[in-house]
Amino acid sequence: MPAKEVLDFYGLKGPWGTFRYGVRFVWRFVLDKVAFFCFVKSWRTSIHRWRGVNIGKGVYIGHEVMFDRVFTDQIFIGDDTSVGDRTTITAHANIPSNTRLKKIYPRQIMQTRIGKGVWIMPNVIIAPGVTIGDEAVIATGSVVTKDVPPRCLVGGVPAKVLKDLSEHEAFKS
Numbered sequence: 001m002p003a004k005e006v007l008d009f010y011g012l013k014g015p016w017g018t019f020r021y022g023v024r025f026v027w028r029f030v031l032d033k034v035a036f037f038c039f040v041k042s043w044r045t046s047i048h049r050w051r052g053v054n055i056g057k058g059v060y061i062g063h064e065v066m067f068d069r070v071f072t073d074q075i076f077i078g079d080d081t082s083v084g085d086r087t088t089i090t091a092h093a094n095i096p097s098n099t100r101l102k103k104i105y106p107r108q109i110m111q112t113r114i115g116k117g118v119w120i121m122p123n124v125i126i127a128p129g130v131t132i133g134d135e136a137v138i139a140t141g142s143v144v145t146k147d148v149p150p151r152c153l154v155g156g157v158p159a160k161v162l163k164d165l166s167e168h169e170a171f172k173s
Contacts, residue, residue, distance in 0.1 A: 005107050006070060028052065028072060036064055048072075056081065062122065068092060071109055078116035078134065085122040089114075093128050115150065137165070 007013065012021050028051045035047035045061045052072035055061070056079035066088045067075055074091035077083070094107035110129030114120070118132050121140040132138070132148040139155030139162070148154050151166040165171065 003107070009071075009109060025070070029069060032067070032069060035061075036066075039063075053077065056116065059083070062087065065089070068112075068128075074109060074111045075114075076111065077114045078118065080116055081114055081118040081120070083114075083120045084124065084140070087120055087122065087124045087126070089126045090128045135165070135171075 007017055007021055010017075010021060012018070031047050031051045035044050035051070038044045038047060041060060044063075044065075045055060045059055048061055048065075048067060049055050051067065053067050054073065054076040056077055058080040059077055060082040062083055062085035064086045065083055068089065068091040071091040075089055083089070089112055091112050092107060092109045094102070094105070108128060112126060112128055113131040114126075115132055115134035115136065117135040118138070119136075120126075120132075120138045121142075123141045124138050125143045126132070126138075127143070127145045130144050130147060132144070133150030133152070135151045136148045137153045138144060138148070138159065139153065141157070142155045142159040143157045144154065144159045146158070148159070149161065151164070151171060152161050153163040153165060154160060155162050
């Protein structure tokens with residue numbers, strides 16, 4: 001049975017709510033696996049939309065990209081953004097067991113927002129609740145745990161601003 005807080009988040013109650021959530025979860029899980037192995041980029045993007053990820057127009061989703069499996073509808077990706085291969089984008093964090101750690105680290109569900117024209121290179125991890133500004137670049141292998149300003153290059157673990165791109169001639173027209 002899914003955690004009570006997941007059912008509460010979606011406003012589902014009783015056995016029928018549990019069943020509806022189970023069907024939704026299995027549907028999203030199956031679509032996740034299909035998208036993971038899909039070699040046609042336009043199909044991959046469409047499949048992730050069907051899973052509930054909010055994806056703008058002209059977005060490229062690379063191979064083996066993982067979106068949050070439970071709260072896919074809390075992820076927003078702006079138009080003309082590219083998400084590199086093997087990137088992970090999450091919208092919640094929790095300890096799934098019923099240990100005392102769950103009292104210290106309760107489930108957190110936060111919208112993750114990626115702006116327009118963002119370039120996310122491969123193998124990036126984006127933590128829940130992060131907002132990435134328009135036209136930002138996220139370097140390969142970065143772990144993004146805090147908001148990223150627009151028009152900058154970030155990289156590292158954890159990701160830090162490496163360069164301000166707003167003064168580049170590409171943005172002066």
